[in-house]
Amino acid sequence: MDNIEELNAEQRIIEAAADVFEESGFDGARMQQIADKAGINKALLHYYFRSKDLLFEKVFLIVAERIFSGFIKAFEEDGTIFQKIELFLTKHQELLYKNRRFPIFFFNEISRNPTLMKKLVAKLEFNNRFKNLILQLENEKEAGIIRQDVDVKHLMINIVSLSVFPYIGRPVIKEIMSDFGYNYEKFLEERKTVVANFVINSIKA
Amino acid sequence: MDNIEELNAEQRIIEAAADVFEESGFDGARMQQIADKAGINKALLHYYFRSKDLLFEKVFLIVAERIFSGFIKAFEEDGTIFQKIELFLTKHQELLYKNRRFPIFFFNEISRNPTLMKKLVAKLEFNNRFKNLILQLENEKEAGIIRQDVDVKHLMINIVSLSVFPYIGRPVIKEIMSDFGYNYEKFLEERKTVVANFVINSIKA
């Protein structure tokens, strides 16, 4: 959303709020700052969204849905499990790279208010979307393509862990890397292929 | 620190502050709440630590050092790389399980104030402590114990990712798991062996 001026007040508020909340978190965010960034009076925030809590919840769900639905589709395309993993990792990395501040913001806010996750899960219909993937994994296990001892739950979490953690731990990794003379950005670039290989090596029969 | 009454005021403040900051984050934490939990007057906080910022920094570094030095040693023991990985994962999981709220707190605060990480790295002497591990990995690579294409940086991040992410994403995973009829605590328990196997499968020659 570059041309924020063209949007109407309500939409400008949402974009501004997304930005400020992501930058400072719920507790650190200031209604005045959101109003300034949206180019409107502070009272208008309350006119459209009643309270900081309600504004936050609405914005949080909008942004989270935007990002999640971006890569959740990767698992719904056709292809072998290896292809799906590679496709997911590519899309995931792409999205993370464009939204570096999102992961830590997301997990932090969810930790402070787990109810948000219930609402998000309901909105995104996780359950339905992953059923086929689970079936496919069981099939490929029996077909001898992947190891017998692979567990779907753990595999999924492993993939997401490996993909998203470098963004959550960005400043930590960056600092340690530079301490060793490595470059963080180069590291992220390498990771696009490294992670896929790591996962596939680990599960193929 | 169970018997908080036996400590002197300054120590009680540190323990109370650690608790409140970990629970609410820097922005969400209230000096009054820390004072209450420490059983002292709010003015005493400022007598000992001057400001919220200084109190936070001191407490953050104390808690982070406590936890980091707990598992960093795992890599300094003798043994093959496989043994070290298993030892690290065991210790790491143990510590994470006892300090569930720490990871998200830690990474969130570091993201908002990366300077903290500089101070922590200096305090913990990361560089010196990992040199030997890197040498060992190169040796075992040449000896044909682990794959030629294993990269030390990525391997380290992979291990930490797989280990710590389930705690960062706790409410997220919990919600999705229950949506599928799985149990999160059981999942964590399984993970102790699953992760080690996953990593070792992936790197052994």
Add this chain to the structure above:
DNA sequence: TATATCTTTGACCAATTGGTTAAACCAAAT
């Protein structure tokens, strides 16, 4: 006992913050 130093407190303050309200603005309908 008197004095000096460190510890602890209650009362207080200035600044900030989320939120309210009454009035002004403005486009469309009559």
Add this chain to the structure above:
DNA sequence: ATTTGGTTTAACCAATTGGTCAAAGATATA
């Protein structure tokens, strides 16, 4: 031209928050 409805604003408010300060307690020293 006037009314009507939604939109936007400036001014304001009550509550909270980090922080201060002078005085009271406590402890050790002489």
